[in-house]
Amino acid sequence: MSEENTITSYLDRKVSQYYRHNILMLSESVKxxxxxxxxxxxxVDEIIVVDDAYNPVGIVTDEDILIKLGESFVNPFKTNLADIMIFPLISIKKEQTLSNALEIMRENKIRKLAVMSDSNLVVGMIYLDTIVNLVKKSMVKQQKESTLWGVIWNLGVVLQFTGVLMFIPGIVATLLNEPLVATGIYLMSVLLIVSGFFMNSYGEKQPITLRGTAILVFSSFIILVLFGMIPHFFVIQFDSSDPLELFANVFFxxxxxxxxxGYSLLPNPEELPKSFIFYRGYAQFVGGLSFIYLIVTAFYSEKRINVMKGFFTGNVPRLKELFAIITIIFSIYAIVIALLLxxxxxxxxxxxxxxxxxSVSTGGFSPDSKMFQEMTTPEYVVIIGGMILGALPFGFHYAFVKTKFLSISLTKEVTTYFCILIVFCIVFVFSMDANWYDSVFNMISASTTTGFSAATMNNLNPVAFTVIIMAMILGGCGFSTAGGIKILRLKQLVKVRYIFNTKFANISESDRKDxxxxxxxxxxxxxxxLLIAAYMTSIGYDFQNAFFDGVSAITNTGHSAGTISFAxxxxxxxxxxxxxxxxxxxxxLLAYILVPKLMK
Incomplete structure (x- = not known):
């Protein structure tokens, strides 16, 4: 339902539903x-003036009385209501609509009307403010409905976008003659596209609020994960026959x-069909692209969007072109990295x-459990480059390929990230009993929240453990595929020191919200x-390793300390x-959904 139709439905209601019954009627002879x-x-605010036969002849408002009392020649003890009343009395039948009332008020330039019964008796008053408040109420209701239908429409776009992209690994599986993989992927793709089509049909292309955006992001990933389970049921032969355990493993x-x-319960991923190995990496790529799209469209400032130029039209990119821009940029990266490898x-x-x-989606699925044992230095360098690209903000990539081709613009955020990464790498190298390049690789993998691991992460010494936990929690830059709290939020974290300041009560509302x-x-x-580690310790796991894996999971890193398995x-x-x-x-974003006041 459109906003215009919603407002009209309110204005078509009868005056009898909204007029005020409490009225005051006095004779025109009253002083x-x-x-x-x-x-x-x-x-009350007005007096309905009646004649000796009790017929309404005019109206006197509190404002009329104040104006007259301000005139020096008016004596309130000698002046009658008839002397100051406005006449004739402008009225409306109670069976008429609010729209009729607005029209009469507009024609006569007044803000209230007397409401008349069928027998021409004054039964109440209808006010302009009453009608305005109803219109406001309808607009608030419409905004909520628009947010809901807007979320559904945008969710449909995301699902269709994902469904189309997911045909690619299906085609690969078909060409490799791996029917089980192809069937699972095609089924998932078709269901995504059909679901997206129905959501587009029932939703509306409407702007959505920040809370609506938070709902969109969460629902998108939950739905993608649930649909993404389909190929796993077809391909992976889990040992368990317990439905709950099977669901848990596939969901994971x-x-x-x-x-x-990038976590995996599979000890030997190299035993999977070749096309499914391709699908696992590709699913991370699509998940990363979807996240960037959702975050950029939702939280990129209008000013930053307006200075962008589309690849195809040269104008400010719209929804579909923004999809294309993001896809093209990261596809170029993936192709170059794959060819170099x-x-x-x-x-x-x-x-x-x-x-x-x-690499470029900071995912971290390893196609081979022994991959890093035989990897050469150039391959390490290429993968490191891919991981770092994935951790950099979308604005960096856009400027890199569009503003001035192959030009690099190091913003304060990017510079800060590289400085912190260098410090983390130096500390980690000197604290680890391993090859320096393996240590550097692992630290960059942790800082970009990719999760590729060239060295064991269980039972780390205190220094190495602390620095890698810090790296995973901090993560990459904002508007990137990396996890963690992101570099752009360091400024917010620094403001936490205000809590310990005696002048905390005097800080700005903006700082308080930060x-x-x-x-x-x-x-x-x-x-x-910590909660996960405490529980897992109670059932026999090492606390440090369990805490490490918990941090790795919630920061989307995927580094494992050995507690993640079929056990x-x-x-x-x-x-x-x-x-x-x-x-x-x-x-x-979850906080925005549950506590909307945080958005104000």
């Missing part, structure tokens, strides 16, 4: 002083894919593409892993999957 006394006692794998976490390794091009997709947001973002990244009970497996979704969709 002004006496009228004031009665007016105050009755607590799908969550890890679309959230770009193929050139240096001479291996399987599909596996190289899977690695490239995981502090609250920072706490909301940071607290779950520590509290949730986990279904409940914890599902909890890990939910943590990965929460980490990708960002906890602050």
């Amino acid at each position: 002004l002083a006496d009228a004031c006394t009665v007016l105050k006692k009755k607590d 794998e799908s969550s890890s894919g679309f959230s770009t976490a 193929f050139y240096f390794s001479g291996g399987d091009i599909l596996v190289d593409f899977a690695i490239a997709f995981s 502090i609250i947001s920072a706490i909301i973002i940071l607290a779950p990244l520590l509290v949730a892993p 986990l009970d279904p409940f914890i497996t599902i909890v890990f999957g939910i943590m990965m979704i929460l980490g990708k969709a960002e906890v602050i």
